[in-house]
Amino acid sequence: MTRIPHETSGEPNPLLALSLDQLKRRTSMKWRTYPEDVLPLWVAEMDVPLAEPVVRAVTDALRRGDTGYPAGTAYAEALAAFAAKRWGWDGLAVERTAVVPDVMLGVVEMLKLVTGHGDPVVVNPPVYPPFYRFVAHLDRQVVEAPLGADGRIDLGVLEETFQRVAGGGRRAAYLLCSPHNPTGTVHTAEELSAVAALAERYGVRVVADEIHAPLVLGGAEFVPYLSVPGAECGLSLMSASKAWNLAGLKAALALAGPGAAADFGRLPEEVGHGPSHIGVIAHTAALLDGTAWLDALLTGLDENRRLLTGLLAEQLPAVRHRPGEATYLAWLDCRALGLGDDPAETFLHRGRVALTSGIPFGTGGAGHARLNLATSPELIREGVRRMAAALEED
Template identity: 75%
Template sequence: MSGLLSGARTAVNPLRQLTIHQLRQRTSLKWREYPDDVLPLWVAEMDVPLAEPVALAITDAVARGDTGYTAGTAYPQAVAEFAARRWGWDGLAVERTALVPDVMHGVVEALRLVTDPGDAVVVNCPVYPPFYESVAHAERRIVEAPLGEDLRIDLDALGDAFRRARAGGRPAAYLLCSPHNPTGVMHSAAELTAVAELAQRHGVRVVADEIHAPVVAGGARFVPYLSVPGAENGLSLMSASKGWNLAGLRGGLLVAGPAAAGDLARVPFGVSVGTSHLGVIAHTAAFRDGGEWLDAVLTGLDDNRRLLTALLAEHLPAVRYQPGQATYLAWLDCRALGLGDDPASVFLDRGRVALNSGLAFGTGGVGHVRLNLATAPELIIEAVHRMASAVG
């Protein structure tokens, strides 16, 4: 097994820097939701120390007493420069951006810009559970377009969902999860171009949640939705939250395509002013100066994907797992284990491992669990051993 834990790194692997004792001192949700005998591999927090450039930016701001309202364009400029370096995309125009408190808050605001109460929002299920909750909170209704057997976008199902969503001529939106959570699938340029063409044909507005965009597997490159032909009237949400573990330092960015610039003028004043100044400072530092740290995390995640694949083959061969090209999440098909609709409850009760139940992810989630790979390899080994003992 030791060979599975090695590999060349550009820097010390942040996923291997904290002990279980240090992690249990944390007061965030991941480590406080369950008793201490439970190994938490559920909610999307990473078990890493804060990236040094981010920590320095925050502490410098606190030392200055710089804790007022946020101002300026440093954040979108940093994201634009990151997009050019990492994704080869120079189409993120600073003047076509707006600050939002966080990505899901921005999703709700974007849906309010392009649809009215009672209108339909299409999602590719199984998908991130807050999509369902946020759409309901915005007084819109969900129309599901299930993923294909290969866990990729099924264009026929999407077209059918668009037709149903637009029935009666009402406005509709497509809430695109890119990269996809929970599957880890990264949509190709060809797939996104086909999505844009379908959306244009049916008169559906696309809102892309791209929060996991920085978290890609080795050799992969993220494709921003707004970079493909036909996506000019799309809206995108980005942040450093997932790439640098900044959920507690909120700050999101709403990005508009050229034909959607006018929509930004209708974003309520209270939305942007409600963004955390310290959050903006943290996210700006991450995108601008956190590349080396991110690369070390990505290398560690590549190791963890290989490790999980080997562990499942050895201890839980009936579990189906397709390692994703993005995110630090693993979508496990446990239906062959005979644990019922909600295997996460069995793994928790019998194995004391906390995973996300697939039931919350909508159609296609029955018999599945989501496992968080952003932790030390030793904890993944322990988790799989516990899961296997829960089955045996």
């Protein structure tokens, strides 16, 4: 089936719509964690207005008092239609989906289905910090299989890790980040097929966090993990929250491959009570009617990536940056600046710009910082200016 990863929408770039004064009136984590003089380029919230179809769907629901409990399969059907058009994947079976509160809570529920207390869960650092926190809170053991120097999955390291943690028939899981946060790496079909083959060989259950899937740039192709050969026993979590800035409207979908359908039969009924009905409505509208807005956003993010690359070359040439193929996050290697393990601390206290520290991302995170590109070019320019100013001699 023909995939349509990125179209020219004709819609205005949503990253240009809001002024700094407008953004400062927001009350969410990004804009309330630090003092007002700090420019926040850290947590994964976008500085955009919502897509109009989402606003309309939520407003209509509120007007009719449709604020009860979620029901039905409209969200899953919308995601299946989006996956077919966007990724050429017709294998998303609505009957093998479940609505969960959000992706990380869905990850927890999937890991409960396939592992027990103390069992190992493999991750690929540097990786999204909640992978460590949620797995530890679940009383599972985090085991690292670091990415290679090229920022991609090191299949040799992954095999050695699988062999070690799953030896003797021990239960183990692999928490795959796809696309990868913070590097923006988009795993290829060949890589994912190799992962599936290793998982099958060693009896490791794969749980894929695919929340950034809609945020893949032109020239790269997102491949759903459940679409590759050998992934029939895999589990996946998807959501519209990252791509349409809907983190405050809680809803996500858990997906099961055909070999994992029986696992869903053990999913507690009360898990489905956690998602917001309004959230489900918002996510469904985004997937069905918000693709033109998404394409305008992707075009804007492309422009911001090029802008950041140029600004770093001019003002912070010692910072190494490999532009990602997905997400709106930039992973900055600041080790050559001599700022120690946590350069984000220097940028915050001396430059008054907030980035995300690389340390919580695990092995390979020290000396790095993550910058959120989902803002206006004006604020990216100001952010880099402040970062450079933080390095100037007192």
